[in-house]
Amino acid sequence: MKAALRIYSDILQLRRETIAALFETHAGIAFAFKMFFIVMLIAGLGRWFGIPALIHQPLLSEEIHSAAQTVDRTSDRLIEMADASLKNVSQENISRLINQAIDEIIAGGIDITAETLGEALAQAGVTPASLQAVLDRVEAAPEQFGLLAEQVDAAITQLETEVADALVSSKTIDQLLAELDLTPAQLMLLLERAPDLAEMTRAAEAQGATEISLASEQLVETIAQIPVTPDQIRQYLTEMLLTPEQAANISVRLGLTKDQQGVIYANLIDGANRIDSALIQAEEEAARIEPPLGTRTSRMIRLFGQWLATPFEVMARWLFFALVALLTARLLGGRGAVSQHLAAVALAAAPAVLLFMTYIPEMQRVLPFSYSIALDYFGRVLALIAIVWMALILLKTLAISHRFSLWRSAATLVVTWLIIWVVIPAASMAALFYVLRG
């Protein structure tokens, strides 16, 4: 051990006699190769700084678990929001609010459209979100609802005209009520919208008109020509004048019964539960496909393997250069054997322990950002020192192994670089050109 350290120290000091003595014996050449491996393994120790990141890196099952928790939180929030908006849309509330809104509209003589209805509901405290949730459940869309309202408006106008022409008596009115299935209050409300109609009604009653059947038939015929069916009118009026029974009808139509509210909640919760159970299943599957030794243990073992392969990684980068350098050195008069030449290249790796920090992986997840950057740049500074030192040792060891001067040694390296990056590509292109074109 002591001798090995002594030799290592001499190599770093570029001591000629020691280096030459190494090339004379096979033990010395073997020492050079062993030293290369050990030095590169020491440099590769920087990889082990990646252990904290490997330990903290979540497993697949943990990532799925965290995704499941996110879905849980999101669905809980969605349910809370739905709950908050639906809270205002309970059966009693909606009937009361809509009733109140319609009363205001009718009393104000405003045309009933989707916009006016919406405004009135908003004023009554029904939020757009809850109204939208309600209206979405309606078979007819709000626009259709408004269209229906317009149609009914037109129908009522027509009705008013016809009623004005017909001789309306109380019996007629009764019959009309029977045909339309309207409550007296509803019909009166209609009639109240046409003051003349009310007047005419009273006048007709006073006159005791006799053409009841004809009038009622005419009325029925007229109503039949209106592009709104009696059912629609009935429905519309049902919605407009909300008695508790009619409110119950609306709730059913709008899907706001307690049962249906329960269905909405159940659907929401069921959806969340389904997603949840899918994620739980995925988590279980992820746990099943983990390596038998466990994921984190496997990561450590693989890190060990990568560390062990460090010298071979360096060889992969430099062996071709070294072999071409051998040919170049021989062309320039070198007399070193293959083993001596490769041992000379291996000895040049002596300062490579300074490359230790270049093998440290990204530390930004473990260290503060400024420290990880400082580590990176300081590692590069040390690497620069190592590269210069290694180049000097290589010049020396090549010169000793091939028994020529340092200048020839430098020329060997330069010519090798030119051969690899200029001559070989140019020759390959020329050969290809010759083969293809002749």
Place this chain on the structure above:
Amino acid sequence: MSNQTELVGVQAVTSLSERSVDDSTGTLALIREALFLNENIYSIVRDSRSSLGRGFAAILWILIIVVVARGVALLTGLLTTPRLDILQDQFYAALTGMEFYQSQVERAPEFAQQFWQGYTALWESLRLLGGFPSTTGTLATIAAVLLSTLLGWFFYGLIAHWTARWFGGSASFGQFLGALAFSYAPLLLTVIVIIPGARIAAPVILLLLLVTRYQAIKTTHMLTPGYSLAVLITPYILGLTLLIGIIIFGVAYGVAQFPYFEDIMRAGNPFRLF
């Protein structure tokens, strides 16, 4: 002071234990020395009584170690990589439960077997591409290593020996083959794959094989470095030329099967390529 320091260094070098190699050295010891690029072992093998026998034993030892290492690497790899077989089974169960599959099987009963074969081949390819260990991949690698090593040893040895003799080499074919077998020592570096995550690039092995073969050729046939280099690369040049010829004529044969290609080319060689 400087001379004394240097003397200490030289003494440290001489204190390194030199392993002596001679005819009595065991095959494994010779293989180890070959790995450390000790040229002397080739002359020892050449001069031994049964060069070919020693060489054959060496190559068998190398192959046994490499094959065992591959097997152990498969086991350690399976212990440290995700269990793709479970995923594979689940996807298979899902696919075979689909209506499309059922209808295909009803239409053609052999579809089930074909589907299973194709599905298994796809997953093996995915394992190979993703670097996951697989039994099929390992067996294929072992077979490739065995065949390429044994056939390469013989045919490369044959062509190199003829070329060396042409250049004035003095060894017999048996002597040369025996020595050449020890040049396969760099294959032992692949043992590192036993540790999951450890890899050695194929070009490293190939370049080291070139180095050891060069040493075997130079030492066994006692040629100059230039001729030794020529003997080293001649089998590769011949093999490459043969391969290029096969490819060129193979493409020509394939293209000639197209009925209109002949007419187009006879019409005037439109791009003046030929």
